[in-house]
Amino acid sequence: MKHKKTTPGETHPTSALQDSVFLNRELSWLAFNERVLAEAQDARNPLLERLKYAAICGSNLDEFFMVRVAGVHRQIAAGVVIKSPDGLLPRETLALVRERTHGMLREIERATRKTLNDLHAAGVRIVRVADLGKKARVTLREHYLTQIQPVLTPLIVDPSHPFPYISNLSLNLAVQLRDDEGHEPEFARVKVPVGVLPRFVPIGDVFVLLEDVIAEHLQELFRGREVLAAYEFRVTRNTDYEFDEDEAEDLLATIEDGLRRRRFGAVVRLEVTREMPAALLSFLAEKLKLDDHDVFQLDGPLGTADLMAFPSQDVAKRLPELSYPAFTPHVPDLEGDEDDGIFAELQRGDQMLHHPYDSFAGVLAFLEAAAVDPDVLAIKQTLYRTGDDRRLLGALRTAAENGKQVVALIELKARFDEQRNISWARQLERAGAHVVYGVSGLKVHAKVALVIRREQGRLRSYVHVGTGNYNAKTARLYTDLSLLSANEELGADVALLFNHLTGYAEAEYGRLLVAPDTARSGLLDLLQVLAERVAAGEQAWARVKINQLTDPAMIDGIYRASQAGVRVDLMIRGVCCLRPGVPGLSENVRVHSLLGRYLEHARVYAFGHGPVGGPDTTYVYVGSADWMSRNLDRRVEVLAPILEPRHRDGVLDLVAAEWADTRGSWELGPDGVYRKLPGDLSAQETFMRARGSIAG
Incomplete structure (x- = not known):
């Protein structure tokens, strides 16, 4: 276009x-x-x-x-x-x-x-040190001397002490000092050890910010010098790094080296408190090699992200009305009454789970059952962002220790999770699993698991395909879908996928759409089929729920479908580079963005057509891919069809309910501006009440 x-x-x-x-x-x-x-x-x-x-x-x-x-x-x-x-x-x-x-x-x-x-006003007080009474300040000083000062490292800058390295996202105090002889003010840096120590220091029934406590007691840290003033500042560094996989003989060692280099990326932002003097601000900007446009003067507190560490759970126990009511998800019974448990249930039909309304424990139970089942011969799984879930790691280790063939394809290049994934790789290798460190030139972002089981003299495949990571923590915070199936065609395709990923065997998939091989062309073909159906006098529609839409070719495909008369509804939580509602271009395209208590993360791709007044022919896929160039061209992604009509209808109903949401939904206009939809109808609230229980 x-x-x-x-x-x-x-x-x-x-x-x-x-x-x-x-x-x-x-x-x-x-x-x-x-x-x-x-x-x-x-x-x-x-x-x-x-x-x-x-x-x-x-x-x-x-x-x-x-x-x-x-x-x-x-x-x-x-x-x-x-x-x-x-x-x-x-x-x-x-x-x-x-x-x-x-x-x-x-x-x-x-x-x-x-x-x-x-x-x-509600009784949760975060105050300045100056607001504390005399007794509380005595208590605070004792806390500072015994619990905080021993952790601090004052770094002065002078001819024998160069300007120090300032770590990414660290909170710091720029301290101005004067010695007893009255020389020009000196500069010192004190790093506020957020993460090592809590940012919120409880004193009685109030909280004081850690940087405020340190600033109040700097004279204790710089005895023999006069502390003139202290100002907060914070830097943000470039953390993206590139390397040539073709030249990397040891990918794990290359990633570890990249993580070390990431710490020293160029500074791209400096945040300071507004009262910082101009001379001191210029000094910092010069030392950090920053343009004036990349300096942000703020009122503070700096580092809003650290508010996530506020002890909300403790406060909520005292004042429960200040948090969302607790939600207990539905725990699906996937084991039934058969001796073969979950495997017998899957032989009777596929299972669809909608997280977090359906507990992720169902997926973990599938893998744990496979780990101890004497008839299971192999487990193969992709791992992208695993978190710290010991239950998942334990299942794979148990399977390996029980003599099963365990293949873990661990993506070392998952940004900001590299170190954790390296740790998982080493633990699984020690347990006897076969660990594969991704695929050269691609990130493995697919969420798939394959279980091979011997049944009545033959081998049968069981698969899990998800839209979210194998991460029990995020599965409680993100909305995702899980498909568990014993379908032979899906099992054969997933087996081909793993053979391709671990041995570069050629693969022709019958049911799956796999990036970078067939996902892009398959999705564009489906849009083209809809356009052809409209030309033949039929109705046609597409309803797509993804996180991002940035790929120009996919946007062009949507524009062409719209121009042909296909109605296209897009639910895109984050970035959308398509301009909807433009006459002659995209008048049949609507874009919604849904936010709420949970992060909308599921990806659904639905396409329907049929004669006017007749039954629709509908294709519904779920998977891991957003419509971005990186997902479709530079990542391994899997989109699986929903083959059973009851589950297909259920997924369509789910998306329809979210499209009808007004509580957290926004609509994108042709001018590129998002406008909040009026109303209080919450799809997430509806799902919670239907699938689990809400406290209160």
């Missing part, structure tokens, strides 16, 4: 955006974070949940700078002058991002202060 081209400097970047049929990826991501911010500002959410949303906003923005903004900086440094599909040069994108992020950080601050004030 062509878009209007402009020469550098011909128009303002926003003019180029208005003329383009593609929305800018970075600005669309910022619009997503603004929707999260709206949840932090929504008075219908309990106060502690609003504080969490503010923390999520801050954490999201941290990662955005570490990866996306850092990437734009690299493009500019490399002299890239090729426009992205939206018509912008990298330097134009950076200018718009800087403008939006400065405003966003101020909005996050305002939302946080409002919530903290409301919490104070």
